[in-house]
Amino acid sequence: MSDLIRRRLLKGLLALLGLFGGAILLDIWSGARRFSEARWQRLLPLDQLPPDGVVPLPQMKVALLVSPKKIAAISLECTHLGCLVTVNERGFYCPCHGSEFGPRGQVYNGPATRDLPWHRLRLHHGAIWVLSGRKQTRPFWHPREESPA
């Protein structure tokens, strides 16, 4: 009788321990993908910007699309395997597998299936900053004047 109770107790204890361990593992698992490397990085001073055109910044893996009124930052990482795409007159071209993107990053051709993503952008202390490490699918256009914060 008492043997039976003890056995049942032991099983209950083991189950509880498993529950606790599982909860801890679950917490780690869910926490692991919440780590975000996103941070604001300074690109270049505002007065170095041309009035119009595309400014590639390959070391930051970003290109600035500039118009007289507004700016946006597009990622230069190919959506296929992450190569650095180059800027040409028709848009963007990936040298690794020949993917081609339009002037706004739309997929024209090649193994890539998704458009180039965009970065958030802000003007601060007379320089252009982008939020690296976190991308979005829709373009983020920012006016060329620094807003009086």
Added chain:
Amino acid sequence: MNQLSPPRWVTPLYIAALAAALAVLGTILFMGISRNPWPLDGDIADVTINLGGTPVREHCTSCHPEGSTATGSPHPDIAPHETAELGCTGCHLGEGMALDLVVSHGLPGNGARAILKKKDIQASCYRCHPLQPLAGAEKAWNGYRLYLQKGCDSCHPLAGLQQSGRYAPDLTAVGDHLGIDQLVTAIREPGREPVNSTMPRYPLSKRQARNIALFLKSRTARPLFQTPLAQLQKKSLLQPDDLFPGSEQLSPGQALLQRKRCIACHRYNRDDGRIGPDLSYSGLLRTGTYLADFPGDPTALIGGARMPAIRLTAAEQRLLVTELRQNADRLQQTRLTKAVEGRDLYMLLCQRCHAADGNGLGPIAANLAQMPRAFANNRNFFAGKSDKELQQSLAQGIPGTSMPGFARLLSPERREMLLDLLFKAFIGGGRYAKRRLPELPPKPEFALPAAAGQQLFQQYCIRCHGRSGTGRGPDAARLRLQPSPRNLTNTGYIVSRSDNQLLRAITYGVPGTAMPPWLGELDEQQIWALLREVRRLSVGEQP
């Protein structure tokens, strides 16, 4: 069923133990979770910042987005710096990788990584910037000036200074080990940790001590934005030109005393460092060679002196002696002639060490190598000294101690006046009412071997006088003996004492101190062996 079945109470015990274990586990988890106001749904920022080539990884911005405070107020504008580029821990310290409220803000204890808040942040400016006046870091710069003005570098080594002492702990990387509050405590209460610290207690205000702490917090072993090569070259720290404002109007001798930071501790006329003896009269209290030699090697002339060695060139030595002599001459003719009563003389010349109420605990007594003799409540001691001995101590001083001879400064009548005053005001019982001294043990026919003396010393004396006889035995600090046990390695003092004087101290003890009479415990032979051992220790002879 021969098998022994467990008693009936075992099962409920199992259940109780299990419930208790679960309760403890649950409490710990609950406490851990409730202590951390962690944004459970948001992202955990995992940012790596490049600080002059040093990668610094931190999670701070999970709770402090863009450097805002816990209450949500934004980080102040710190242009030309950018919070996004410098990160948090480079300036504010703390443990950037921790995910716990207490740990991430710097563990308590020594506070080496304790968070720097608000105005304390200027402690970090000179971690990267070279040491020169900097807008916003005025307090830390002021702390550096105080560091030099108060002569901290006379004892403490600090990398980058042209010249610094090697007497006290190295402060080159002290910012890596102590927090600001701990530094302030170490400056304001040196004797708290360790208890046998010889650092004097500087008369600094709380704000001054904090400024010095802000400067010291910036001293770190691995300054950011400095390549190892630059560190190797150890760019020298800037010495401010105007360290002592108004020094142009001083005479060369006075300027020397200021430049060598004598006045940071000593008193000289109106300037008072409130740590060391008064130098105003020392030109007539000590000989010229004594004054010239003393700064370079204080412990050679006063055993156990705490003053650090101050190197002087021959020209500087001459200048110092002339300045002190002229000043003492001048004071002898002005201030001292005005002091007609013994009381005035005592307050001018004696109270700094022997205290105004004669208990030997004057304002600087704690900083002297040997505590000054107490006059008040010390009748037994003085009743055992002949008047001639006392006269001689006052006129010639006591070699190897801070007691100078007043023969040249005071006329014999004035010295008599002082002695009369001591007995009348403090000692009591009449100057010539002496105690009859008991016989001293005669010199034994057969002396014990030297080894026996050493063994006796180790057996009876080291608890107070220390194994090497420096007067710093374990009981001296533990029982806070006052006056402290005699430093037996003080050559100047012991050599000046006659055998009879030393024998009397060993045999019958010293009244007014912790030295007990050893006559009952030891026999004549042993006492004489101890005398020989003391003589050996005093000259540092090898056994």
